Amino acid sequence: MDPESDTPLSAPLILLVEDDGSVRKALTFALRIEGYRLEVHESAETLLRQEILPAADCLVFDLNLPGASGLEALRALRARGLTCPALLITTQPKPLVRETAAELGVRILEKPLLGDVLPAAIRDLLSN
Structure with a gap:
């Protein structure tokens, strides 16, 4: 179990990068309710500084981030060999x-993210 969320370690791992605190909190809550494990970052730099990238099942990035944009970060992660599906918000x-x-093979989700649009998009990506 993930100690932060009581989610089984076998659950898919989602890397979420969102700089807006309230949006980040809402997305984290929504995705945890769906049973996903999360690694959450406030900026792309905090993720890109990691020497060893987590074995993520899906990436979710906001486009407009301070520093590196979501697309720049995704390009850098792809260059480092991370090939999992990705969503750009x-x-x-x-x-x-x-x-x-x-x-980059990234699907775009347009804001506002109403209802279960994000979890549904992740389920779709993970099922392919």
Whole structure:
């Protein structure tokens, strides 16, 4: 069991990077209710500084982060060999963001994230 959430260690591990505290807290709550284990970061840098990356099942990044953007962080993680599915959360993505996300194999979820949109998208990615 994950001591922080009583979630079994066999549950999928989601890496969540969101700089907005209230959004981060809400997403963490929603994903834990769905039974996911989480590693949560306030910035991409805190994740990218790790020498050994966790064996994540899915990545969830906000696009607009302080420092490295969600897309820059995803590009760096892909270069380090992390190939798990990924979701990018943003509002009204511009064509260049859509192109870059497609190149990286990243699905975009547009804010606001109503209902179970995020958990449903993660379930979909993990089932493929």
